[in-house]
Amino acid sequence: xxxxxxxxxxxxxxPIGAGKTSLTRLLxxxxxxxxxxxxxxxxxxxxxxxxxxxxxxxxxxxFFLFQRANQVRDLAxxxxxxxxxxxxxxxxxxxxxxxxxxxxxxxxxxxxxYDHLSLQSPVPDLVIYxxxxxxxxxxxxxxxxxxxxRDISDDYLMRLSDTYTRYFHQYDAAPLLIVNSDNLNFVDSxxxxxxxxxxxxxxxxxxxxxxxxx
Numbered sequence: 001x002x003x004x005x006x007x008x009x010x011x012x013x014x015p016i017g018a019g020k021t022s023l024t025r026l027l028x029x030x031x032x033x034x035x036x037x038x039x040x041x042x043x044x045x046x047x048x049x050x051x052x053x054x055x056x057x058x059x060x061x062x063f064f065l066f067q068r069a070n071q072v073r074d075l076a077x078x079x080x081x082x083x084x085x086x087x088x089x090x091x092x093x094x095x096x097x098x099x100x101x102x103x104x105x106x107x108x109x110x111x112x113x114y115d116h117l118s119l120q121s122p123v124p125d126l127v128i129y130x131x132x133x134x135x136x137x138x139x140x141x142x143x144x145x146x147x148x149x150r151d152i153s154d155d156y157l158m159r160l161s162d163t164y165t166r167y168f169h170q171y172d173a174a175p176l177l178i179v180n181s182d183n184l185n186f187v188d189s190x191x192x193x194x195x196x197x198x199x200x201x202x203x204x205x206x207x208x209x210x211x212x213x214x
Contacts, residue, residue, distance in 0.1 A: 016137065021038070023088075062110070184212050
């Protein structure tokens with residue numbers, strides 16, 4: 001199954017536990033595209049950040065900043081029109097985490113580095129924002145039991161969820177499909193995934209919503 005030809009670069013976003021990486025992989029597999037994925041396991045500071053955020057926030061954030069910058073740079077230099085690209089992150093969302101975790105002096109340094117990179121990342125043809133309640137995020141993170149996520153606090157996930165909600169409430173850089181993923185299982189339910197593809201294909205406006213009545 002393929003998406004409309006107008007969609008060559010699709011981003012799936014959402015807080016930790018929303019299911020963005022799983023959906024991105026599935027979209028690439030089922031639609032014949034190329035996945036572009038973050039690699040949190042490669043960040044040597046991440047586990048330490050969840051144990052002691054104050055001490056490890058800055059190196060954790062800078063590692064992710066440069067990792068994402070390199071990925072976006074490669075994407076900008078590639079032939080986007082050869083094959084549809086599905087990404088599980090937007091470079092522009094990086095400051096969300098920085099504003100949530102860094103002290104004022106660290107944030108000032110981070111902003112200088114972020115601005116210095118001056119990356120012009122391609123504008124997505126579509127952004128799929130996966131929403132979920134904080135409790136759903138907490139349950140999913142605990143269930144998947146990734147080693148580097150073992151010490152994530154419930155409070156951090158709740159604050160992160162709220163930060164994403166506020167960010168996408170104002171987002172207008174690309175068409176946005178807001179998906180309530182609390183009762184949707186795209187990986188295990190073909191029906192749910194097919195419904196999502198139908199909603200994507202039918203999108204005509206700049207912002208639409210999709211949820212399940214279950």
